[in-house]
Amino acid sequence: xxxxxxxxxxxNEDEMPTRWLNIxxxxxxxxxxxxxxxxxxxxxxxxxxxxxxxELVAQELNATDKYIDxxxxxxxxxxxxxxxxxxxxxxxxxxxxxxxxxxxxxEGNNTSGSHKLNSAAAxxxxxxxxxxxxxxxxxxxxxWGTALSMAGAFFDMPVKVYMVKVSYEQKPFRxxxxxxxxxxxxxxxxxxxxxxxxxxxxxxxxxGSLGCAISEAVEVAASDPTHSTRYVLGSVLDQVLxxxxxxxxxxxxxxxxxxxxxxxIVGCAGGGSNLGGLIAPFMAEKLxxxxxxxxxxxxxxxxxxxTRGTYRYDFCDTGKIxxxxxxxxxxxxxxxxxxxAGGLRYHGMSPILSKLYxxxxxxxxxxxxxxxxxxxxxxxxxxGTLPAPESSHAIKGAIDAALECKKKGEKKVIVFxxxxxxxxxxxxxxxxxxxxxxxxxxxxxxxxxx
Amino acid sequence: xxxxxxxxxxxNEDEMPTRWLNIxxxxxxxxxxxxxxxxxxxxxxxxxxxxxxxELVAQELNATDKYIDxxxxxxxxxxxxxxxxxxxxxxxxxxxxxxxxxxxxxEGNNTSGSHKLNSAAAxxxxxxxxxxxxxxxxxxxxxWGTALSMAGAFFDMPVKVYMVKVSYEQKPFRxxxxxxxxxxxxxxxxxxxxxxxxxxxxxxxxxGSLGCAISEAVEVAASDPTHSTRYVLGSVLDQVLxxxxxxxxxxxxxxxxxxxxxxxIVGCAGGGSNLGGLIAPFMAEKLxxxxxxxxxxxxxxxxxxxTRGTYRYDFCDTGKIxxxxxxxxxxxxxxxxxxxAGGLRYHGMSPILSKLYxxxxxxxxxxxxxxxxxxxxxxxxxxGTLPAPESSHAIKGAIDAALECKKKGEKKVIVFxxxxxxxxxxxxxxxxxxxxxxxxxxxxxxxxxx
Numbered sequence: 064x065x066x067x068x069x070x071x072x073x074x075n076e077d078e079m080p081t082r083w084l085n086i087x088x089x090x091x092x093x094x095x096x097x098x099x100x101x102x103x104x105x106x107x108x109x110x111x112x113x114x115x116x117x118e119l120v121a122q123e124l125n126a127t128d129k130y131i132d133x134x135x136x137x138x139x140x141x142x143x144x145x146x147x148x149x150x151x152x153x154x155x156x157x158x159x160x161x162x163x164x165x166x167x168x169x170e171g172n173n174t175s176g177s178h179k180l181n182s183a184a185a186x187x188x189x190x191x192x193x194x195x196x197x198x199x200x201x202x203x204x205x206x207w208g209t210a211l212s213m214a215g216a217f218f219d220m221p222v223k224v225y226m227v228k229v230s231y232e233q234k235p236f237r238x239x240x241x242x243x244x245x246x247x248x249x250x251x252x253x254x255x256x257x258x259x260x261x262x263x264x265x266x267x268x269x270x271g272s273l274g275c276a277i278s279e280a281v282e283v284a285a286s287d288p289t290h291s292t293r294y295v296l297g298s299v300l301d302q303v304l305x306x307x308x309x310x311x312x313x314x315x316x317x318x319x320x321x322x323x324x325x326x327x328i329v330g331c332a333g334g335g336s337n338l339g340g341l342i343a344p345f346m347a348e349k350l351x352x353x354x355x356x357x358x359x360x361x362x363x364x365x366x367x368x369x370t371r372g373t374y375r376y377d378f379c380d381t382g383k384i385x386x387x388x389x390x391x392x393x394x395x396x397x398x399x400x401x402x403x404a405g406g407l408r409y410h411g412m413s414p415i416l417s418k419l420y421x422x423x424x425x426x427x428x429x430x431x432x433x434x435x436x437x438x439x440x441x442x443x444x445x446x447g448t449l450p451a452p453e454s455s456h457a458i459k460g461a462i463d464a465a466l467e468c469k470k471k472g473e474k475k476v477i478v479f480x481x482x483x484x485x486x487x488x489x490x491x492x493x494x495x496x497x498x499x500x501x502x503x504x505x506x507x508x509x510x511x512x513x
Numbered sequence: 514x515x516x517x518x519x520x521x522x523x524x525n526e527d528e529m530p531t532r533w534l535n536i537x538x539x540x541x542x543x544x545x546x547x548x549x550x551x552x553x554x555x556x557x558x559x560x561x562x563x564x565x566x567x568e569l570v571a572q573e574l575n576a577t578d579k580y581i582d583x584x585x586x587x588x589x590x591x592x593x594x595x596x597x598x599x600x601x602x603x604x605x606x607x608x609x610x611x612x613x614x615x616x617x618x619x620e621g622n623n624t625s626g627s628h629k630l631n632s633a634a635a636x637x638x639x640x641x642x643x644x645x646x647x648x649x650x651x652x653x654x655x656x657w658g659t660a661l662s663m664a665g666a667f668f669d670m671p672v673k674v675y676m677v678k679v680s681y682e683q684k685p686f687r688x689x690x691x692x693x694x695x696x697x698x699x700x701x702x703x704x705x706x707x708x709x710x711x712x713x714x715x716x717x718x719x720x721g722s723l724g725c726a727i728s729e730a731v732e733v734a735a736s737d738p739t740h741s742t743r744y745v746l747g748s749v750l751d752q753v754l755x756x757x758x759x760x761x762x763x764x765x766x767x768x769x770x771x772x773x774x775x776x777x778i779v780g781c782a783g784g785g786s787n788l789g790g791l792i793a794p795f796m797a798e799k800l801x802x803x804x805x806x807x808x809x810x811x812x813x814x815x816x817x818x819x820t821r822g823t824y825r826y827d828f829c830d831t832g833k834i835x836x837x838x839x840x841x842x843x844x845x846x847x848x849x850x851x852x853x854a855g856g857l858r859y860h861g862m863s864p865i866l867s868k869l870y871x872x873x874x875x876x877x878x879x880x881x882x883x884x885x886x887x888x889x890x891x892x893x894x895x896x897g898t899l900p901a902p903e904s905s906h907a908i909k910g911a912i913d914a915a916l917e918c919k920k921k922g923e924k925k926v927i928v929f930x931x932x933x934x935x936x937x938x939x940x941x942x943x944x945x946x947x948x949x950x951x952x953x954x955x956x957x958x959x960x961x962x963x
Contacts, residue, residue, distance in 0.1 A: 068599070069527075069592075070526060070592040071526070071592070073523045073705070075519070076520065077519075093607040140517075142520040142521070142898065143604070143897040144897055144898075154593070154667075172622045174893070174897060174899040174934070174936075175900070176896050176936075203537070213897060215603075216893070216894035216895075217894070217895070217897065235939070235943070236936070236937075236939035236940075237948075239939035239940075239942055239943045240899060240939060240942075241935070242942070242943070243890055243893050243894075243899060243942050243946065244893065244894060245894065254738065305900075331880065333901040345884075371944050400574060414627060425528040438695055443624070444666035444667070444692065444693075444694060444695065445667070446593065447593040447594055447624060447663055447667065448594075448624050449690060449693060464744070466603050484624070486626075486686070486690070486936050486937075487686075487687035487936075489685070489686035489690060490686075490689075492689055492690075492692075493685070493689045493692070494692050496689075496692050496693065
């Protein structure tokens with residue numbers, strides 16, 4: 064280390080990115096297209112426009128533009144909570160006694176508590192610009208629903224959130240936060256949709272599932288007789304990775320300011336929204352042959368899409384009403400073990416990241432959750448911030464990379480994504496601290512490997 | 514407005530304050546001293562050292578130094594979560610259609626969720642530097658206990674928190690956060706102290722009180738046979754205002770950067786820690802006759818120490834074991850209405866602020882909580898951040914000041930303190946949104962006015 068790097072690197076407002084980066088624009092071989100299961104052919108723009116708003120469909124299908132301008136109202140919204148800090152983890156480096164430099168991009172400094180707001184703002188803005196009257200979505204733990212509610216309040220767009228019933232009941236505070244932002248939050252399954260009524264008739268005592276909540280939210284959007292409602296989704300889709308590229312672009316600008324280039328980039332991966340955003344400009348350089356950072360996706364051993372899934376076409380949702388995507392998947396019927404805490408529970412993976420992983424542009428590893436929580440508690444005590452369980456997968460990955468550097472005496476620059484805070488995940492922390500947390504690794508049959 | 518002010522003004526690391534500001538050093542007439550109730554005379558340093566650690570006693574009694582250097586380890590800790598942003602509330606200005614400029618200093622971007630960490634870090638550091646083995650404290654809603662736990666983890670100092678039983682049971686997540694940082698959290702009253710056992714024997718079903726928790730925490734510190742335990746307190750004391758001056762010093766430095774001087778400064782006031790810190794450098798200028806900003810303390814109508822209390826010697830605690838302070842008080846037996854949400858429930862007020870208020874260097878006003886929550890929800894929807902109920906008193910005060918500017922066509926600069934976030938106060942938000950919140954204003958008899 065030549066010059067002294069500050070603990071936190073903030074960009075000035077005029078240094079903030081004004082364009083998103085479209086990874087697909089840099090890929091020579093593009094990801095395979097979404098398939099309409101009823102036609103067996105690639106989804107057309109018109110088919111997608113029945114569910115998603117027009118501009119977002121255009122972004123979803125845009126595989127050529129390298130950059131897309133961020134509209135000014137979205138930039139203005141970003142300024143409410145961005146730039147997020149790039150933090151030098153001096154304490155962690157010292158505790159690990161590693162020669163590596165460790166940096167993390169912290170996306171938790173906003174009320175939604177995560178990076179989800181970056182795409183929520185964009186999706187709500189485009190819906191408003193199109194003159195739509197409302198949007199629907201589903202939420203599990205509640206981060207995405209909260210982010211969407213915040214953006215809805217800002218752009219004055221009504222938001223209806225189908226919240227998995229078990230979360231609705233166990234996390235009333237999350238629901239209340241969405242209410243503060245004016246969102247209509249419905250426990251799913253509900254009697255407000257045909258899908259919900261059918262499921263309730265068959266399973267009156269069900270606690271709900273993400274798959275069911277998606278079905279309800281999509282039904283409400285698709286069946287609006289005035290066709291002025293659309294469905295929005297917080298991860299997996301190409302458009303979401305596009306919006307989340309603001310994370311990586313800020314990270315790169317901040318590293319440039321201090322004259323650093325990342326050797327290793329680590330991010331947690333559920334649907335891929337955070338990881339895809341964090342790595343965007345670095346992957347672009349890698350695809351162009353200008354740099355060659357090691358990029359590591361970290362996922363839970365209980366839901367190991369990349370590390371143990373297969374690369375094939377599969378439904379994006381459990382209810383099998385959404386398009387099929389070519390991706391690493393555990394099978395759309397896969398339900399992660401109930402004892403798994405936090406997010407990253409998605410059976411598949413962003414098609415863009417799946418393709419890049421398949422092309423060996425990045426690697427992946429998985430950890431059991433007790434190891435992840437051990438890293439989370441260590442991080443909280445040293446660096447101050449209480450991390451979300453999802454983000455803590457990246458912490459664990461970064462710690463292991465830093466220890467590897469120590470073993471080899473390598474002075475590498477490690478960057479990881481700290482996607483959010485864990486204030487609403489205290490039950491899981493309590494389980495860990497009291498020794499009641501157990502780990503689960505699915506067997507081959509459960510993940511569809513014969 | 515001549516030049517365009519960014520949404521958020523961050524100081525660079527080398528612009529952060531390296532000294533605290535001691536308001537007492539600027540006051541010609543000093544606040545009256547703490548009185549030892551058993552001698553009837555001013556508390557001596559030795560008497561205070563039985564409960565507080567040595568350096569903090571020195572700071573408590575220091576009425577002459579204008580500035581006190583911040584030790585490097587505390588500066589390093591501050592860098593983990595400071596500087597906090599000074600935010601230009603463009604959205605709020607527009608929504609209010611006011612010619613005023615509104616700024617807020619946001620102290621909630623850390624895991625404790627409030628400004629309390631500024632003093633917790635200092636108090637834990639001095640305890641560690643003195644070679645003490647542990648510290649004790651009480652906590653109600655849990656912000657102070659969380660802050661102290663975080664600092665304890667960082668400086669490797671064991672922390673024991675007596676948490677009011679009703680909060681311990683109703684807010685298990687707060688308790689769990691403290692556990693993550695390694696604190697020992699005990700529901701008060703407990704069987705671990707004589708005071709606790711006595712109260713439990715008399716009132717086996719009690720839900721506890723702050724007064725009782727203080728008694729337990731002080732007893733543990735004072736009765737340690739090795740004399741290596743001390744008690745720490747998160748508000749009211751002069752030393753706490755000293756540490757919190759970092760808020761105001763950063764605010765002033767940020768305003769200087771954009772060429773602004775505050776005309777009106779608004780802060781919420783419970784024990785006075787946040788307000789005293791926010792106004793520190795501005796009050797110093799006012800005391801020196803260099804500037805004359807209007808300074809407004811905002812308190813709840815249900816606990817109106819400044820606006821309706823009397824200025825006299827009173828006990829600092831309900832249990833009457835602590836020294837007596839000359840302050841605005843509702844009487845140490847005053848218990849705020851149970852329907853009052855959030856903090857600011859203290860019967861008294863910082864002796865420094867009480868003296869300044871008595872000397873007409875600042876004004877005060879009170880609001881009922883439904884008006885405060887109305888302002889909170891408005892703020893959340895426009896500015897994004899979900900405010901703590903305490904902080905929302907300042908929001909309401911700032912909004913009213915901005916509307917007054919609108920009426921008079923005045924282009925004033927308003928600065929208020931946004932002390933924290935409301936993630937752990939969703940029950941109160943829910944009551945407000947569902948119309949179940951009621952307001953309470955104590956009658957004269959309840960506040961000891963005959």
